[in-house]
Amino acid sequence: MRNEPTDVAVLLRTEHAVARVLASAQGEDDAHPRLLAAIGEALAWNFGALWTPTDARGSALRCAHTWVSGAAVAAFAETSRSVTLAAGTGLPGEVWQTGRPAWIADAAEHPRSLPRSHAADAAGLRSAFAFPVRGAGEVLAVMEFFAATRAAPDEELLATVTSLGSQIGQFVGRCRAEQDVRESDARKTAILNAAFDCIVTMDGEGNIVEVNAATERTFGYNAEEMVGRELAELMIPPGKLRDDHRRGLRLYMDTGASRIVGHPVELTAMRADGSTFPVELAVTRPDLPGPALFCGYLRDVTERRRAERALQGMAEEQAALRRVATAVAAEVEPERLFGLIAEEVGRALDAGIGNILRYSGDGTALVMGVWSEGAGTIPVGTTLDLDGDTIAPTIWRTHRPARYDSLEGKTGALADQLRSTGIKAAVGAPVIFGGDLWGAVIISSDDAPFPPEAEFRVGDFADLAAQAIANAQARKELAASRVRIVEASDAERRRLERNLHDGAQQRLVATSLAVRMAARRVTDNPALRTMLDGAGDELTLALEELRELARGLHPAVLSDHGLCAAIEAVADRAPVPVTVDVPVGERLPETIEAAAYFVVCEALTNVAKYAHASEARVRVERSDGHAQVEVVDDGVGGADESGGSGLRGLADRVEALGGRLVVTSPAGQGTTVRAQLPVC
Numbered sequence: 001m002r003n004e005p006t007d008v009a010v011l012l013r014t015e016h017a018v019a020r021v022l023a024s025a026q027g028e029d030d031a032h033p034r035l036l037a038a039i040g041e042a043l044a045w046n047f048g049a050l051w052t053p054t055d056a057r058g059s060a061l062r063c064a065h066t067w068v069s070g071a072a073v074a075a076f077a078e079t080s081r082s083v084t085l086a087a088g089t090g091l092p093g094e095v096w097q098t099g100r101p102a103w104i105a106d107a108a109e110h111p112r113s114l115p116r117s118h119a120a121d122a123a124g125l126r127s128a129f130a131f132p133v134r135g136a137g138e139v140l141a142v143m144e145f146f147a148a149t150r151a152a153p154d155e156e157l158l159a160t161v162t163s164l165g166s167q168i169g170q171f172v173g174r175c176r177a178e179q180d181v182r183e184s185d186a187r188k189t190a191i192l193n194a195a196f197d198c199i200v201t202m203d204g205e206g207n208i209v210e211v212n213a214a215t216e217r218t219f220g221y222n223a224e225e226m227v228g229r230e231l232a233e234l235m236i237p238p239g240k241l242r243d244d245h246r247r248g249l250r251l252y253m254d255t256g257a258s259r260i261v262g263h264p265v266e267l268t269a270m271r272a273d274g275s276t277f278p279v280e281l282a283v284t285r286p287d288l289p290g291p292a293l294f295c296g297y298l299r300d301v302t303e304r305r306r307a308e309r310a311l312q313g314m315a316e317e318q319a320a321l322r323r324v325a326t327a328v329a330a331e332v333e334p335e336r337l338f339g340l341i342a343e344e345v346g347r348a349l350d351a352g353i354g355n356i357l358r359y360s361g362d363g364t365a366l367v368m369g370v371w372s373e374g375a376g377t378i379p380v381g382t383t384l385d386l387d388g389d390t391i392a393p394t395i396w397r398t399h400r401p402a403r404y405d406s407l408e409g410k411t412g413a414l415a416d417q418l419r420s421t422g423i424k425a426a427v428g429a430p431v432i433f434g435g436d437l438w439g440a441v442i443i444s445s446d447d448a449p450f451p452p453e454a455e456f457r458v459g460d461f462a463d464l465a466a467q468a469i470a471n472a473q474a475r476k477e478l479a480a481s482r483v484r485i486v487e488a489s490d491a492e493r494r495r496l497e498r499n500l501h502d503g504a505q506q507r508l509v510a511t512s513l514a515v516r517m518a519a520r521r522v523t524d525n526p527a528l529r530t531m532l533d534g535a536g537d538e539l540t541l542a543l544e545e546l547r548e549l550a551r552g553l554h555p556a557v558l559s560d561h562g563l564c565a566a567i568e569a570v571a572d573r574a575p576v577p578v579t580v581d582v583p584v585g586e587r588l589p590e591t592i593e594a595a596a597y598f599v600v601c602e603a604l605t606n607v608a609k610y611a612h613a614s615e616a617r618v619r620v621e622r623s624d625g626h627a628q629v630e631v632v633d634d635g636v637g638g639a640d641e642s643g644g645s646g647l648r649g650l651a652d653r654v655e656a657l658g659g660r661l662v663v664t665s666p667a668g669q670g671t672t673v674r675a676q677l678p679v680c
């Protein structure tokens with residue numbers, strides 16, 4: 001039995017050995033085996049073990065590390081590792097429960113049963129001590145040592161190791177705190193990396209402190225390349241945006257004022273390869289002690305912008321189709337309409353050029369409408385030979401939509417012509433009118449190919465073009481048939497007038513002469529003479545009426561002496577004074593002269609019937625390829641085209657000739673009837 005206390009030098013050596021281990025250990029797992037060895041070797045004991053709780057409640061302990069000196073105790077180490085000691089059981093359990101060091105002078109003679117006494121005995125181990133490893137107020141673990149010699153309790157040694165237990169406990173506490181920080185950092189990094197947004201932390205100087213994985217992916221740098229660099233230089237395009245960022249940060253650091261901190265904005269960001277893209281940026285300043293830190297949350301909104309643009313594009317295309325449809329319905333002249341369609345389809349599909357062609361049936365096509373945004377193009381009126389395999393010849397052959405994404409390999413003079421204008425891609429759709437191929441609507445670009453569904457979209461415009469052509473055709477046919485009607489009825493009037501003049505009128509004149517002569521020969525029968533004179537007068541009246549009738553049908557004076565003479569004759573018969581201002585000697589086409597004459601007749605008849613006028617004025621003048629006919633009175637006004645058939649008939653006649661009739665007749669302010677007739 002060793003009774004003398006351990007040498008102070010040994011205790012000191014032990015303390016130094018422990019201090020060295022603690023100074024150099026990398027963590028708990030590295031420190032514990034080395035501490036057991038350092039203490040065991042310094043004290044020259046034979047076995048050491050570290051006991052740690054099995055669970056958070058600390059209801060039991062297990063042996064986490066052992067140290068052995070000599071092969072004899074290896075089995076004891078094995079036993080120790082295999083047992084679990086409840087709190088209060090065995091030497092480590094007792095120390096764990098009391099929180100105080102303990103000493104066993106001889107395990108074999110210990111008053112309480114010890115779970116490992118047999119194994120200790122077998123290993124020749126006799127004395128033991130254990131001490132708590134104590135961190136911030138709680139026991140974290142228990143360290144125990146066994147010796148093969150019997151040793152009386154050594155208070156000095158116990159005091160020393162208890163103090164070492166506290167140092168070790170502090171070290172363990174520090175390791176665990178560091179571990180906690182590492183784990184929470186790892187958790188934070190995992191969360192940040194899982195985030196869809198780019199998260200960039202920046203210091204008050206504008207330098208990047210931390211980035212997440214999304215930032216690496218989006219900007220094309222890895223984290224090491226970004227951390228420590230200036231955010232503005234890496235992520236913001238040079239120029240105004242970058243300068244604004246630097247100025248804004250300086251201002252915020254000086255005054256705390258910012259347009260961006262706390263206010264999400266949309267900006268342009270720059271990738272590692274220099275390309276730019278739109279981002280939505282929200283910046284916060286976390287309320288943390290120490291120097292200022294800013295967290296930027298950036299979201300790449302390229303896709304969202306693209307979707308927005310696509311939506312807007314569709315809306316614009318709808319609007320373009322509506323505008324064309326309105327123009328078609330408004331019966332805009334085809335020539336103007338073709339230009340409009342070319343422009344609307346070109347703009348709607350983002351093409352540099354829009355064209356409408358008409359196939360001529362002889363292997364050529366005529367350019368009917370053109371729109372171009374600056375690019376060189378083939379002008380309206382050009383005749384194109386339909387050779388090769390560009391869009392116009394392809395549609396001509398197939399009657400189906402066509403496209404090319406590059407002119408490469410395209411043959412024919414047309415392809416060469418298009419190449420010279422810089423065109424790269426084109427899409428076209430046929431204009432089918434009345435079941436036949438009429439022409440094509442084609443868009444071209446000197447840039448990228450058109451999207452896959454462009455054929456259908458151009459097809460919508462082509463359908464509107466077909467409708468416009470159908471309308472124009474119907475209008476033309478209607479106008480032609482009205483002209484035919486007017487011409488036929490005028491011819492009929494002339495024939496009737498001629499028949500009356502040459503036939504019935506001549507006979508009546510002859511009969512009237514015969515009756516007058518017969519009357520003169522009756523000298524002896526006054527009753528008969530009176531009858532014959534009466535018959536002669538009736539015949540004269542009939543002749544007058546017939547002449548009047550013939551004049552209304554078609555005045556011979558108009559054919560024989562012209563418009564001025566015919567109008568003057570009508571004016572002479574009017575009940576109010578009429579001023580006539582009509583050029584003399586100048587002849588207009590027959591149908592135009594007739595229309596002008598009937599306008600004046602009807603207007604002056606109306607003056608006589610309704611106007612209560614004191615005078616009227618008739619003027620005919622020629623200007624700008626038109627004849628203007630104007631009849632003005634100073635009567636009561638209020639003429640209404642729907643009131644009778646006269647003015648409506650005039651309008652029909654004038655419009656059939658491609659002209660226009662306008663009646664202006666405010667109540668109490670006279671009436672103006674104005675006809676404008678085209679003279680070709």
Ligand SMILES: Nc1ncnc2c1ncn2[C@@H]1O[C@H](COP(=O)(O)OP(=O)(O)OP(=O)(O)O)[C@@H](O)[C@H]1O
Pocket residue numbers: 606607610611633635636637638639640641642643644645646647648671
């Ligand atoms: N110069 C005028 N001053 C005042 N009222 C007029 C004048 N001209 C026409 N009107 C009014 O306008 C209506 C329509 O005229 P319109 O010539 O179309 O028909 P109408 O003379 O009544 O019949 P129709 O010409 O077929 O014999 C007339 O009924 C009359 O009330």
Ligand SMILES: [Mg+2]
Pocket residue numbers: 602605606644646647
């Ligand atoms: Mg009338």
